[in-house]
Every structure is written in structure tokens, then in C-alpha cells.
Amino acid sequence: MMMDILMYLFETYIHSDVELQVNQDELEEELLRAGFHQKDIYKALVWLEDLAALQQSERHSAISVCSAAASTRIYTNREKARLNMQCRGFILFLEQVNVLTTETREMVIDRVMGLETEEFELDDLKWIVLMVLFNVPGNENAYTLMEELLYSKEQGILH
Template sequence: MMDILMYLFETYIHSDAELMIDQDELEDELLRAGFHQQEIYKALHWLEGLAALQQGERLDMATGSANSTRIYTQDETLRLDVECRGFLLFLEQVKVLTTETREMVIDRIMGLETQEFTLDDLKWVILMVLFNVPGNENAYTQMEELLYSTEQGLVH
């Protein structure tokens, strides 16, 4: 499923290509690209969840103070290893993620139907969330710079 999401992000969103509105055409394109039907449905459902977050429909979150600490549930710690949780904390500390966008990222991670989840997967999910949430353009640019800058030794 992550492969489909990354494909869609790189092909349509990040490249400024025109996103096909027709879901059937999009499904056909993904099938031609070699993805399996069931995984395509899962990815499209995941994107619908992202759109719902963007519109503020899905996330019930208590906002914490600036010095509060996020405690992860058992399911979250199974999906997000120490390295991933540390990276999320780092991004909050450097103001790339807010409490709200962090919770959106965690929601979308938990919405993935995968047993294997890596730090690289986390970075993609963060980019997708930041790109899709209005008002986070600067955070998105910072995240891109953190990921793509060869001068930054912290995140590579």
C-alpha cells in the first residue's frame, strides 16, 4: 500500500501533474502500473481518510501544552519503533510538526494496513499530511529540505 501512496504522491501531487478526478481511471492507471486491486482500494480508502482529516472531520484530539509529552498507545508503539517516535519528537521540536499535524500523521500511520513500517515510510506519510493540510506550506518545505538536503546529516 505504501508503494501505491508514494507512486500517487510522486506522480500526481509532488510533480504538479493534474490529478485525475475519475476514480475508475485512476484505478485503471494503477492496475496498469502493476499494483493489485485490493491494495489499490486500501490506498484510495487511506487517501479518503487523509481528506477527512484535512476537513477536520476525523480527529478528536485534546491539545496539550507546549511542554506536554505524547504518550503512545500499545498499538502505536508496535507500529512506530523508537526511531520513528524520536523522529516525530524531533520534528515537533524544530517546529515542522505541530501537535495537530503530529496527530494527523499518527492517525494516517495507524490507518495503514501493514505490519512493516520504517522510518522512510514515516517520512513519506509526514510529507503527504503536510502537503494536504492547508496552512502548512512552510512546514512542508522544511520537511522537504530536511529529507533532500545532502548537507543535513541529522535525518539521512
């Protein structure tokens, strides 16, 4: 499953001291050895490339976005079908506690919609948020806060 590959890559290369400059062929071989299917590996790598491209386009975009306090995100029917009420509420919560900006929120939604999966749950969303925040420079504090929210044992609401 594509989400499993993304989580594997994130945990293996982000939460370790492993060098991030990995040859794509070597990475594909490693994922095959780990038991993932070639088709899913390809989709996951394309998903990551799209995340990098999205991050680049956001950085160079001169479009000003209204602040989250002054606007309300209206989800399309397709987005609502993928992001249930619990997921949408969590995204709103993350905006309210300044983990997500309007720009990073849109990146998260874009990457959620870019997943080729039938099932999508709140735990999957949390991983996507971490991946987006990690990949967008300037969001180190938001990334750390998100990690604290996810791993804090006192935050029963998020588990």
C-alpha cells in the same frame, strides 16, 4: 503494497504538473497498469479518503490542544508496536523544529495507524509526514522545511 501505491501517487501527482482532478476509475486503471493489485489500490484510496476526512475534521474542530512544549505524547502499546523508538524520536524532533504541530502530529500518527502493513520504517514515516503536511492547508512552510530536511545532502542524520 499499500505504501508503494501511496508513494507512487504522491510522486506522480504532487511532484508533477499533472492535474489533480483525476477520475477515480481512471486512477484505478492507471495503478493496475503500473502493476499494483486491486485490493491494495482500494486500501490506498480509502486511506487517502480518510486523510481528507481527517483534515476536514481538524479544520472544523473547536477543541484547543495544549502546546507541544507543555505536553508529552504518550503512545499506546499498539502505536509503539507500529512506531519504533527511531520513528517516535523523529516525530518528536519534527515537533521541536516546528515542522509538526500537535494537530499535524496526531494526523500523522492516525494515518500511520491506518496503514495495513506489517513492516513500517522511518522512511515510510517521512513519506506520511509529507503527505499529511501537503494535505493540510496552512502548512506550506512546514512542508517545505520537511522537504529540505529530507533532500538536503548535509543532513546525514535524516537519511
